Amino acid sequence: FVWTSLKKKxxxxxxxxxxxxxxxxxxxxxxxxxxxxxARRPPVLAxxxxxxxxxxxxxxxxxxxxxxxxxxxxQQQPLRRRAxxxxxxxxxxxFLCGGSRGGGFGGPFTTRGGRSAPRKGGGVFWRRTRAKSFxxxxxxxxxxxxxxxxxxxxxxxxxxxxxxxxxxxxxxxATFAQPNATENGRYDYTRSGNPSRDQLEEQFADIExxxxxxxxxxxxxxxxxxxxxxxxxxxxxxxxxxxxxxSRLLAQVVPEVGIEVVNVDCTDLKAxxxxxxxxxxxMVMLESPTNPRLQCIDVRKICEMAKKKGALVxxxxxxxxxxxxxxxxxxxxxxxxxxxKFIAGHSxxxxxxxxxxxxxxxxxxxxxxxxxxxxxxxxxCWLALRGIKTMDLRMKKQQENxxxxxxxxxxxxxxxxxxxxxxxSNPFHDLHFSQATGAGSILSFTTGDVNFSKTIxxxxxxxxxxxxFGGVTSLISLPCFxxxxxxxxxxxxxxxxxxxxxxxxxxxxxxxxxxxDLKRAFEKAEKNTK
Numbered sequence: 001f002v003w004t005s006l007k008k009k010x011x012x013x014x015x016x017x018x019x020x021x022x023x024x025x026x027x028x029x030x031x032x033x034x035x036x037x038x039a040r041r042p043p044v045l046a047x048x049x050x051x052x053x054x055x056x057x058x059x060x061x062x063x064x065x066x067x068x069x070x071x072x073x074x075q076q077q078p079l080r081r082r083a084x085x086x087x088x089x090x091x092x093x094x095f096l097c098g099g100s101r102g103g104g105f106g107g108p109f110t111t112r113g114g115r116s117a118p119r120k121g122g123g124v125f126w127r128r129t130r131a132k133s134f135x136x137x138x139x140x141x142x143x144x145x146x147x148x149x150x151x152x153x154x155x156x157x158x159x160x161x162x163x164x165x166x167x168x169x170x171x172x173x174a175t176f177a178q179p180n181a182t183e184n185g186r187y188d189y190t191r192s193g194n195p196s197r198d199q200l201e202e203q204f205a206d207i208e209x210x211x212x213x214x215x216x217x218x219x220x221x222x223x224x225x226x227x228x229x230x231x232x233x234x235x236x237x238x239x240x241x242x243x244x245x246x247s248r249l250l251a252q253v254v255p256e257v258g259i260e261v262v263n264v265d266c267t268d269l270k271a272x273x274x275x276x277x278x279x280x281x282x283m284v285m286l287e288s289p290t291n292p293r294l295q296c297i298d299v300r301k302i303c304e305m306a307k308k309k310g311a312l313v314x315x316x317x318x319x320x321x322x323x324x325x326x327x328x329x330x331x332x333x334x335x336x337x338x339x340x341k342f343i344a345g346h347s348x349x350x351x352x353x354x355x356x357x358x359x360x361x362x363x364x365x366x367x368x369x370x371x372x373x374x375x376x377x378x379x380x381c382w383l384a385l386r387g388i389k390t391m392d393l394r395m396k397k398q399q400e401n402x403x404x405x406x407x408x409x410x411x412x413x414x415x416x417x418x419x420x421x422x423x424x425s426n427p428f429h430d431l432h433f434s435q436a437t438g439a440g441s442i443l444s445f446t447t448g449d450v451n452f453s454k455t456i457x458x459x460x461x462x463x464x465x466x467x468x469f470g471g472v473t474s475l476i477s478l479p480c481f482x483x484x485x486x487x488x489x490x491x492x493x494x495x496x497x498x499x500x501x502x503x504x505x506x507x508x509x510x511x512x513x514x515x516x517d518l519k520r521a522f523e524k525a526e527k528n529t530k
Contacts, residue, residue: 303331341470
């Protein structure tokens with residue numbers, strides 16, 4: 001324990017007590033730092049280290065006898081276990097602390113149980129707090145040249161953290177206290193804004209090169225918000241090989257409000273142009289590569305067609321993310337990514353993100369996000385912020401694994417076709433690498449036999465049989481019976497989506513282990529189908 005004498009008065013010694021539950025590297029005068037957000041629930045500083053320009057070490061809260069201001073007496077009473085911030089003040093506001101025999105905080109602090117700490121006894125002292133500002137600055141030439149891997153680890157944010165925690169704080173609160181009865185602070189209600197969500201949205205906007213970004217409760221809620229930009233009597237043009245959830249939204253929900261949806265083979269540019277110009281098209285929704293057949297489309301040319309018509313373009317970039325492809329640079333207005341996949345990366349978050357180009361469009365998207373309450377909660381944002389730091393590292397390892405599996409599968413005699421743009425034999429290889437820097441970690445293949453494919457899926461041991469993709473664990477599925485089951489069988493057949501199609505999402509396991517597991521599954525399938 002560190003005991004620091006504060007002052008002596010009338011033969012009574014007053015001491016400042018700190019415990020060692022978390023070590024803060026703070027300026028000497030920063031005794032109790034708080035933020036200007038005034039959250040009704042205390043922010044969670046889930047960090048093991050903090051940074052500052054000074055070298056004085058201070059520890060606050062917690063510990064076996066955690067308390068704050070303690071007055072020494074001949075018979076010391078047991079200190080309360082913990083004191084927690086319940087409301088906070090501006091970093092530039094003088095802070096008044098009152099000591100107590102029980103060791104609890106005075107002023108605007110409460111004990112762990114929520115009761116106010118007694119103010120009796122104890123010395124009184126003032127400390128003016130100061131915190132490092134993290135205001136977003138104009139993008140410098142140096143920041144523009146940073147790689148995405150560096151940007152993921154060193155995010156830009158306007159959210160101020162007075163503690164300068166190495167990990168972003170979690171603001172798990174629904175409401176924020178206001179300065180007074182007639183003025184509002186930056187935050188008031190989490191549906192309208194939250195520091196944890198702002199950090200995620202600002203980082204996503206930065207890596208996408210967007211004007212602004214928005215975090216939603218799922219990828220589908222993000223896409224549903226995109227469709228709200230289209231009015232009754234207008235048209236949406238989309239592909240015929242798209243995610244099953246997107247297909248259900250556009251086929252069964254959107255038409256109910258009088259919006260026409262046209263599905264077209266987006267690899268056929270002439271057909272796409274005819275669909276765009278053949279009606280009141282105001283939105284084009286694309287995927288490249290598509291899910292699950294990994295078809296690649298010419299995003300640049302389709303964006304040019306849409307601009308001539310005055311239509312917006314939204315690209316679902318969940319398979320590539322900004323690690324390998326940037327739709328906004330290719331001409332799109334909106335880039336959508338499922339945060340459930342590579343952003344969070346550990347299959348423990350459901351979320352969606354929209355990166356938007358243009359201030360007016362961003363205002364419209366924010367209006368719908370706030371009005372409809374389709375936002376992503378603070379804790380899920382915090383998990384996504386933790387996961388996104390390693391996204392570049394994970395995706396490159398997953399891509400490496402996918403390439404090794406695709407090369408082996410392509411040469412297997414029972415396989416009819418492998419869909420993976422990383423293979424030079426793939427018909428979309430050149431087009432894909434003209435607009436992307438990597439092939440990703442999703443691949444699919446056909447065998448011509450549903451039972452053969454079913455056995456492969458079921459006999460693997462290291463691949464989890466489940467929907468979704470992008471997690472650290474390798475996944476395998478039959479899309480027609482899982483992620484795309486909502487598409488009617490006759491529609492799947494017309495679109496060239498066969499029931500024997502197997503989709504693999506490669507994780508970060510050792511490539512040889514995955515390959516050996518897949519070989520055993522193929523051997524088992526061959527024995528069972530003889």
